[in-house]
Amino acid sequence: MKAGQRRPQRSSQPSRRIGDESVAVTVDTVTKRFGTEEAGGVVALDNVSLTVPDGQLVALLGPSGCGKSTLLRIIGGLLTPTEGTVALYGNEVTEPSELTGMMFQRPVLFPWLTALDNILMPVKVRKGKAADHTDRAHDLIKLVGLEGFADSYPWQLSGGMQQRVAICRMLINEPRVLLLDEPFGALDELTREFMDSELRRVIVQEQRSAVLVTHNPLEAVFVADRVIVLTPRPGRIGGEVAIDLGRERPESMFSAPEVHRYVAQVRELFEANRGERHV
Amino acid sequence: MSERTKSMAAFLTSLVVLSGAWEGISRAGLINPLVLPAPSAIAQSVWFYITNLFSPISYWTDTWLTLYEIVLGYALGVGGALVLGALVAEFATVRRVVIPYMVALNATPKIALAPLFVVWFGFGAAPKVIMSAFICFFPVLINTITGLNAAAEDELELMASLRASRWETFRRLKLFTALPYIFAALRTAMAFAVVGAIIGEFAGAQRGLGFQIEFSAARLETANLFAFLVVLSLLAYALYTVVEWAERRIVFWTASQRAGALANRM
Numbered sequence: 001m002k003a004g005q006r007r008p009q010r011s012s013q014p015s016r017r018i019g020d021e022s023v024a025v026t027v028d029t030v031t032k033r034f035g036t037e038e039a040g041g042v043v044a045l046d047n048v049s050l051t052v053p054d055g056q057l058v059a060l061l062g063p064s065g066c067g068k069s070t071l072l073r074i075i076g077g078l079l080t081p082t083e084g085t086v087a088l089y090g091n092e093v094t095e096p097s098e099l100t101g102m103m104f105q106r107p108v109l110f111p112w113l114t115a116l117d118n119i120l121m122p123v124k125v126r127k128g129k130a131a132d133h134t135d136r137a138h139d140l141i142k143l144v145g146l147e148g149f150a151d152s153y154p155w156q157l158s159g160g161m162q163q164r165v166a167i168c169r170m171l172i173n174e175p176r177v178l179l180l181d182e183p184f185g186a187l188d189e190l191t192r193e194f195m196d197s198e199l200r201r202v203i204v205q206e207q208r209s210a211v212l213v214t215h216n217p218l219e220a221v222f223v224a225d226r227v228i229v230l231t232p233r234p235g236r237i238g239g240e241v242a243i244d245l246g247r248e249r250p251e252s253m254f255s256a257p258e259v260h261r262y263v264a265q266v267r268e269l270f271e272a273n274r275g276e277r278h279v
Numbered sequence: 280m281s282e283r284t285k286s287m288a289a290f291l292t293s294l295v296v297l298s299g300a301w302e303g304i305s306r307a308g309l310i311n312p313l314v315l316p317a318p319s320a321i322a323q324s325v326w327f328y329i330t331n332l333f334s335p336i337s338y339w340t341d342t343w344l345t346l347y348e349i350v351l352g353y354a355l356g357v358g359g360a361l362v363l364g365a366l367v368a369e370f371a372t373v374r375r376v377v378i379p380y381m382v383a384l385n386a387t388p389k390i391a392l393a394p395l396f397v398v399w400f401g402f403g404a405a406p407k408v409i410m411s412a413f414i415c416f417f418p419v420l421i422n423t424i425t426g427l428n429a430a431a432e433d434e435l436e437l438m439a440s441l442r443a444s445r446w447e448t449f450r451r452l453k454l455f456t457a458l459p460y461i462f463a464a465l466r467t468a469m470a471f472a473v474v475g476a477i478i479g480e481f482a483g484a485q486r487g488l489g490f491q492i493e494f495s496a497a498r499l500e501t502a503n504l505f506a507f508l509v510v511l512s513l514l515a516y517a518l519y520t521v522v523e524w525a526e527r528r529i530v531f532w533t534a535s536q537r538a539g540a541l542a543n544r545m
Contacts, residue, residue: 125441
């Protein structure tokens with residue numbers, strides 16, 4: 001299937017008001033089927049419900065193929081659910097919303113634009129004046145520690161630096177809910193841990209809500225306030241663990257015993273829900 | 280010595296040795312000069328060409344005419360291919376209607392149409408321009424379509440998540456993704472445009488470098504024929520260099536451009 005065809009079209013119709021307006025994300029009994037059952041279709045998500053309160057960081061943890069990325073794309077309005085509804089602050093999601101900002105596994109920076117122009121690209125797409133947002137862009141560059149690299153091209157930056165630029169680009173339009181699809185999956189272990197602590201710091205400092213998709217229990221525990229475990233094929237909610245590690249989490253916490261207690265707890269939940277292994 | 284100097288030295292040495300050998304063989308009378316004239320004879324003919332550029336013989340008229348045919352043909356062929364390629368890539372209906380005709384047209388040996396163009400458009404510059412445009416159209420069309428469809432899934436998802444309109448996605452993402460593909464075709468097309476203009480002249484012309492080549496051949500003035508080949512090759516090389524220069528300026532972000540790849544020096 002071609003990429004463009006399965007996306008919901010932009011419409012001017014006002015979306016229905018459903019759910020709680022004070023809740024960042026409301027996922028209500030969402031089922032997603034790809035293809036029809038007769039044609040050997042796949043049920044990616046089965047009757048999934050969850051909420052993300054305003055200001056909370058939630059991790060969706062599951063093995064590959066559990067539908068966690070599909071769920072993230074449904075929240076982001078890139079895919080429509082077969083059944084059920086998704087709402088952002090009480091507004092039903094039928095198309096990509098201005099309330100959300102996305103990050104992908106790759107930085108997805110345009111090599112023909114400098115770091116600064118990549119960060120300002122969403123402003124231009126929205127027909128905004130880039131000049132009005134340059135100060136904000138430079139603040140963001142400072143926030144992620146990229147001072148001096150505004151005029152560098154992506155291919156002059158390391159993988160970790162490229163993802164920092166992607167963080168800035170995500171934040172430039174002031175989205176309230178951040179949707180993160182394994183954003184550091186392609187980085188090496190040490191860089192990833194550092195980027196996780198940076199990400200947590202930036203999101204907390206900017207007071208955003210976030211949904212982080214990951215298959216790494218340590219990353220989920222470290223970044224999130226709540227870890228939701230998804231079962232594989234079809235994706236269902238297997239349980240959740242509240243992570244009470246405080247708002248500020250320095251990188252040194254990666255080796256803290258309480259972090260590893262949570263990781264053990266999450267793993268247990270994960271194992272209990274895995275069922276038979278299909279490796 | 281730098282790699283570049285070494286390559287240059289090796290090239291010049293081989294050039295001197297080869298043309299020296301060629302000159303020697305010619306002078307010894309081993310080859311009929313009607314078949315293969317000596318380098319010195321060709322050089323004399325080139326000199327004759329240069330000194331008669333603006334004499335009453337006016338080789339400038341031939342050179343200018345052929346250059347005009349090439350450049351105009353290239354502009355029309357490339358322009359048409361870019362517009363049609365964009366329409367085909369963006370609109371499914373256009374694609375369904377146009378593609379069968381393009382496949383059929385591309386399959387016909389294009390050079391075989393040169394006499395038909397003479398019948399349709401006469402002996403002036405028009406049939407040469409059209410032949411040139413026709414030949415350089417297809418590589419650009421194919422690469423434009425391929426390039427405009429080359430954006431990665433996550434790049435398209437990014438644009439969708441930013442609520443980008445179709446036009447915004449086209450001009451901010453797809454067009455730039457397509458540029459390296461388009462420029463690869465623009466280089467090929469530049470060489471094709473020269474071929475088209477010359478074939479057009481072969482099919483019927485009163486002036487032009489292609490005409491002069493044919494005229495020299497008919498009169499067995501082989502040294503002149505070689506001289507015009509030299510002029511034409513230099514002209515083609517200059518035009519190709521312009522396209523390459525534009526490519527380096529515009530498509531600066533690809534790995535090959537960044538590395539200053541060998542291909543750029545060839």
